[in-house]
Amino acid sequence: MNIIPIGDPQDPRVTAYLDIRERDLVGRHGRFVAEGKVVLDLLLSTRRFAAESALVLENRLAGLQPILRKAPADFPVYVAGGEVMDKIAGFHMHRGILAIGVRGDPAPAEALVETLPRRALAVVLVGISNHDNMGAIFRNAAAFGADAVLLDTTCCDPLYRKAIRVSVGAALQVPFASFADTATFTATLDRLGFSQFALSPRGAHDIREADRSPRLALYLGTEGEGLPRDLLARLHTVRINMAEGFDSLNVAAASAIALHHFSNR
Amino acid sequence: MNIIPIGDPQDPRVTAYLDIRERDLVGRHGRFVAEGKVVLDLLLSTRRFAAESALVLENRLAGLQPILRKAPADFPVYVAGGEVMDKIAGFHMHRGILAIGVRGDPAPAEALVETLPRRALAVVLVGISNHDNMGAIFRNAAAFGADAVLLDTTCCDPLYRKAIRVSVGAALQVPFASFADTATFTATLDRLGFSQFALSPRGAHDIREADRSPRLALYLGTEGEGLPRDLLARLHTVRINMAEGFDSLNVAAASAIALHHFSNR
Numbered sequence: 001m002n003i004i005p006i007g008d009p010q011d012p013r014v015t016a017y018l019d020i021r022e023r024d025l026v027g028r029h030g031r032f033v034a035e036g037k038v039v040l041d042l043l044l045s046t047r048r049f050a051a052e053s054a055l056v057l058e059n060r061l062a063g064l065q066p067i068l069r070k071a072p073a074d075f076p077v078y079v080a081g082g083e084v085m086d087k088i089a090g091f092h093m094h095r096g097i098l099a100i101g102v103r104g105d106p107a108p109a110e111a112l113v114e115t116l117p118r119r120a121l122a123v124v125l126v127g128i129s130n131h132d133n134m135g136a137i138f139r140n141a142a143a144f145g146a147d148a149v150l151l152d153t154t155c156c157d158p159l160y161r162k163a164i165r166v167s168v169g170a171a172l173q174v175p176f177a178s179f180a181d182t183a184t185f186t187a188t189l190d191r192l193g194f195s196q197f198a199l200s201p202r203g204a205h206d207i208r209e210a211d212r213s214p215r216l217a218l219y220l221g222t223e224g225e226g227l228p229r230d231l232l233a234r235l236h237t238v239r240i241n242m243a244e245g246f247d248s249l250n251v252a253a254a255s256a257i258a259l260h261h262f263s264n265r
Numbered sequence: 266m267n268i269i270p271i272g273d274p275q276d277p278r279v280t281a282y283l284d285i286r287e288r289d290l291v292g293r294h295g296r297f298v299a300e301g302k303v304v305l306d307l308l309l310s311t312r313r314f315a316a317e318s319a320l321v322l323e324n325r326l327a328g329l330q331p332i333l334r335k336a337p338a339d340f341p342v343y344v345a346g347g348e349v350m351d352k353i354a355g356f357h358m359h360r361g362i363l364a365i366g367v368r369g370d371p372a373p374a375e376a377l378v379e380t381l382p383r384r385a386l387a388v389v390l391v392g393i394s395n396h397d398n399m400g401a402i403f404r405n406a407a408a409f410g411a412d413a414v415l416l417d418t419t420c421c422d423p424l425y426r427k428a429i430r431v432s433v434g435a436a437l438q439v440p441f442a443s444f445a446d447t448a449t450f451t452a453t454l455d456r457l458g459f460s461q462f463a464l465s466p467r468g469a470h471d472i473r474e475a476d477r478s479p480r481l482a483l484y485l486g487t488e489g490e491g492l493p494r495d496l497l498a499r500l501h502t503v504r505i506n507m508a509e510g511f512d513s514l515n516v517a518a519a520s521a522i523a524l525h526h527f528s529n530r
Contacts, residue, residue, distance in 0.1 A: 132397070136515060136518065139513075139514075139518070140514070140515075140518055143507045143508060143513065145507075145508030145509070168513060240525060241528075242408045242409060242410075243407065243408060243409055243410030246408050248408065248433060249404075249405070249408050249521070250401060250404060250521075252517075252518065253401065253408075253518060253521035254521075256514070256519075256521045257522055260505060260506075260522045263506075263508065
């Protein structure tokens, strides 16, 4: 790594870290922000995304050596004191560890699923628009060994700063890609031999009765509306049984139950 | 209900709604804030807590009639326009539905568990300090029919505004109480015939092998540290199997899997 002290918040070399929260909203021209030690470690070790640089508090540098050693020799590590770092970020950065990653050119979902192994667990998301839920679903996907997450175009961005943070870096680890048309994508998964299950409060079968097939796709929809009716008609529908009078489960919690069920058999 | 138009943000009758976010931090002298339609409905229909008043946007009033009819005849419903409401709350209240509840005198956990039925599922929380996790655990507890949530004194407050919101009102629904000493409380549950299970990444048994006994207590600990070692030594420990190399699951996700397991058998 290449350690570069930064004394001036206006230093052009740290432009990518300016006003973190404001940039969350306007976007970062193909870049994303990774925060914290665990996420930085995943960024540098999975290498799914190129890492452009890191910005760390001077008192965190020593503890990060084992992680930063995973970066290329010329990887810039900008080091700043607390006051300078807060001025760059635009708010108090108590963790003191930031990095910039590059999104690269995302492959379409159809290409990603072609590469999956003969035994594979795929998560298909339709209309997941909350970054906390997105991050939590990725975290569960990683915990239960899902091979890919496929998103329709109404889903929010897994590389949004908060989604990465809530995922504890799983968004940098589990391969994901987007598809444009759900019906076409469902047909692709069908052709590739995936059994396709949709989680729905009014699913035909209790999920505990659902068998695992070698290639399995699990569809999750928005919390309020759920999955579109015409899509449900084309898939196996499974439900999570709840207490009487209750049919509301957070979609991330539902993903944990369903992925745990399918991954362990 | 008693409808009272409010035209002045400084009206002393809406003092309890002033500067919502600031008051989240300093406390509300035995009161809590309930937000949104679903939560208001639960506050008024479960009657676990006394409701003191509501403050709603004028354009929401008509749609709330079926819910507000559940309140006593003299229940004050303050009605304001958007600008006045935002000035009272101190930020933009896009949902436009607020209510104040009264905490009352909480019974100790020992008294609450004495009242549980012969078949009962209790959730015991140790050191859950994040309001999102607290709310999500309550939501799962309600979804899977848990009879009570028992908290040690290092847990955060389930009636904190955000915890109630994330719980979608379950914090106003599922009875909860605190205990001072974990060892003493564990002995109480033991005396009452509860099988006691602790969720831990290094649990002795896969949770899918754990049988449901009529009275069952599920212990969940903090995400980082987990449950204290001396406590684990006194309980049945169960684990949720994860993908190789992964041993990190959000505590709310873990609660969903465990409660689903125990509630449905």
